[in-house]
Amino acid sequence: MVETNTQPLSAWWPNIADPMRRLGARVADYFSPASDAAATDNAYIVEVELPGVKEEDITIEQHGNMLLLKGHKNASREEEGKNYYFSERTYGAFSRTFRLPADAEDASIEASVKDGVLTLHIPKRKEAEASKRQIPIGKK
Numbered sequence: 227m228v229e230t231n232t233q234p235l236s237a238w239w240p241n242i243a244d245p246m247r248r249l250g251a252r253v254a255d256y257f258s259p260a261s262d263a264a265a266t267d268n269a270y271i272v273e274v275e276l277p278g279v280k281e282e283d284i285t286i287e288q289h290g291n292m293l294l295l296k297g298h299k300n301a302s303r304e305e306e307g308k309n310y311y312f313s314e315r316t317y318g319a320f321s322r323t324f325r326l327p328a329d330a331e332d333a334s335i336e337a338s339v340k341d342g343v344l345t346l347h348i349p350k351r352k353e354a355e356a357s358k359r360q361i362p363i364g365k366k
Contacts, residue, residue, distance in 0.1 A: 259295075259320055270348040272324060277342035284344065286337055293324045293335070293346070329353070 261274040274295060276284065284297040300317045324346075326332055331349040338345050 259322060261322060261324075263324075268350055270327060270330065270346075270350070272346040272348065274322065274344040274346070275342065276339070276344050279342070281339050284339070286346070288326075288332060288335070291326045291328075291330075291332075293326060295322045295324070295344070296320070 259274050259276055261272060263270065263272045265271075276297065276299075279297055279299050283299070284295070287294045287296070296319070298317070298319050326348065327350075329351045331351045334349045336347045338347075
């Protein structure tokens, strides 16, 4: 005897989508924003993609030679069809840590947000060029 599944599409759709929803929730828990870093003659520029993150949900802290970027992301998406209703929310805390270069002027770091991109401007210290000398090798 062969059994056939006569359940309507709407009856099995939630079951098939559950693993994907759980995976999405785990990815949201480990959200780590993408970033780019570049150097100019006068500064280091770090750009971090934070689409959908409000400025008030971002914190930047300096701990010695480390910059810690923390925040929280909220997003939602809903889909409705003929035989189903699907709602998904993605949220989670994120953090990124950046090591400051030795010549970074850490007291003058500036941050700005525009179009979902956080830009960190880290000026370089203007130090006098190190003196150069030759060290003689002595005999023992």
